Amino acid sequence: MSYQLLADAILVLHFVIVLFVVGGLVVVVAGNWLGWRWVNGWWFRLAHLTAIGIVAAQALLGQLCPLTTLESWLRVQAGQPIYTKSFIEHWLQRIIFYEAPPWVFTFTYTVFAAFVIAAWWYFPPTRKRHRNNT
Numbered sequence: 001m002s003y004q005l006l007a008d009a010i011l012v013l014h015f016v017i018v019l020f021v022v023g024g025l026v027v028v029v030a031g032n033w034l035g036w037r038w039v040n041g042w043w044f045r046l047a048h049l050t051a052i053g054i055v056a057a058q059a060l061l062g063q064l065c066p067l068t069t070l071e072s073w074l075r076v077q078a079g080q081p082i083y084t085k086s087f088i089e090h091w092l093q094r095i096i097f098y099e100a101p102p103w104v105f106t107f108t109y110t111v112f113a114a115f116v117i118a119a120w121w122y123f124p125p126t127r128k129r130h131r132n133n134t
Contacts, residue, residue: 007074014067021055024048025116032123045125049116056113059106 028048031039038044058065072082 003074003078004080007071007078007080010067010071010074014065014071017051017067020048021051021112024051025112025119028119028123037126040123040126042125042127045120049120052109052113052116056109059109062102 024044025048028039028045055065075082
């Protein structure tokens with residue numbers, strides 16, 4: 001398998017994780033308004049909270065995402081150019097042509113994490129209770 005193909009696979013994985021983090025909050029809020037019980041499933045909510053928690057912590061610590069680092073390394077091995085910024089910053093700038101200092105992205109990740117925590121509190125996750133068959 002070529003380095004370029006592996007880098008592209010990491011890029012797709014990264015994009016899916018971004019969709020999960022952003023879309024997960026939308027699904028939790030909309031799903032609660034629409035009465036979808038599954039959106040409060042413990043594992044879904046825990047995975048979502050963990051994902052944005054990792055993103056926010058990395059940003060607050062000034063570290064790049066390991067997926068960005070891995071993708072960049074693979075692209076170097078394939079002889080391709082690498083990102084000079086974070087994954088989100090790179091693609092947001094490409095999509096909306098908006099340039100901002102890194103602190104703006106850190107602030108945005110942190111505020112988004114606060115919204116996820118608020119959703120956790122406002123729409124608490126549920127755990128299935130196992131019945132004791134004795």
